[in-house]
Amino acid sequence: MNPMVALSLVTSMSVGITPSVPAWTATADTGVTARLRGLSAVSSQVAWASGSAGTVLRTVNGGNSWQQVGPPETSDLQFRDIEAFDSHRAVILAIGPGESSRVYLTSDGGGSWRETFRNTDPNAFYDCMAFFDRSHGLALSDPVDGKFRILSTSDGGQSWNVLPNDNMPAALEGEFAFAASGTCLTTAPGLGRDAWFATGGGATARVFHTRNGGRSWSVSDTAIPSGPSAGIYSLSFRDPWHGIAVGGDFVTPTSAPDAAAVTRDGGRTWTLAQAEPGEYRSGVFYGLTRAIAVGPTGSDISFNGGKTWTRFDTTSLDSVDCAFPWACWASGENGRVVRLK
Template identity: 35%
Template structure:
């Protein structure tokens, strides 16, 4: 019995890399032409995307077809991130000037302006919710501190958070996929780029809050650094690189060893702007040179697709996995 079990395990371990390598992303034909960077997958049917030219899209059939509601009065906004709760309710964040946060509760027919700041120093990068009521928005540093806005009423009102993490000179966050800022049960975390690559964790239960750890990902220039972080199965994966030289494969991804980030043994094939946890030790990442997958918690990566995408997200409740990118690209991935 034990021998048979061991044989089965060996067969599975040999076949799994081949199965993952064979996986591809199905490109969905649709009419949007903007750059899509915001993506929120609610369940196996419902998802929202957001992007440049005031673009917002919603699907109720697992990404096969999309409706594109107009955000009236904000047709030129660049909605870099979105958080959706149903096919009716979603919150969107606009980068650039003015900094905007809007909300709909009727599927995008009407939008409520919940926050606006015309100060050119404000540049919002990412949006995260810890449940349906408590959310936070990350912005680039102002006066040497990362901007954190908080809501406790599902996005209707926003205010400065009590903790504004210190930023090093010429350090910032990337509004590339909405995933440079993540939450766990008790924390919010952000990863940085530019002059430094760091993981900064805000945990109210920790005495020296926030806690910052250096990340061994390529950094030093404005186009370099950590772009995305994902948590799963007691693993922490961080990806990034240099978007101006997106085929560089050195220092693109890290995985956690004893809670500290270490460089992947086999790196993804180029710059990655987003990483997402799927299940077990499987994570998927994407960027302009294509998409990569790991089945061993981030130690080794395999390229599975050459199409350029900006973001990939898995359903909060379910297993639907979607991708979105420039020129309105939307992809569906099945594991």
């Protein structure tokens, strides 16, 4: 979601709201069967979603109807991440090895698109992206020559540059990021240049952190189990200090012990949740008064910063995003998009 929208959410909501268990409500039929792993909530009325088979969707009336607005001749691409700034402007990321990793930009609600980046390195594989504001953003690639690669834009996605990796810690053997919901890379609300990305695949699930927009990074270990298909799948920060990590193993979605953790120091240290969802979760959103995690076996809510979680739905979902004032959307398989009641 737009970081400035998230900032409004963090600074404007009352902390005195009585916790209540929510429910997902289906939006209108999207008209597609694609798996929608990319999601960007702009407001209670405007949301964008993206996914397999070159699919990009937009609603401007709260999900009462959807428009198919994807770029032409991209049915072979997987649009795993989308970052929208309003009803007109959005950036989408296609994932995959080599030239399958691309970025497209629209400024007219999907009426036309411009390709602004195409990866030419056969060893790179871009997984996710995030923006600090309407101009500055980053995209993350799996390791190339032993280090994660960072792509940067300062003009809202119109052009991109690969950042030097001199100050990027070395990747572990087998370590990579998960392109499951477009949230393996995230930023914090505010005016800073803090960003984090999460990993798995190797011996340890780790979180990388930059304070200067991607020029240098530090890394911290977590106790979330890691393996060939296990680790941290999603990160969300409500401010530069408080964050939540969720994940598990998508091969065993009904069992994911210790697959949620929290930080209160900007990602330097992570503490496992006291009562985690217990199942694989691919997406999380952390607001001021609550957090929501989603996955193919259901959704969970936390009212205490991710320490404990309560299941409230069993719908299969991949991604979740919220906009002020707590207008939450989620998306998943078979073209499904739901809204929080």
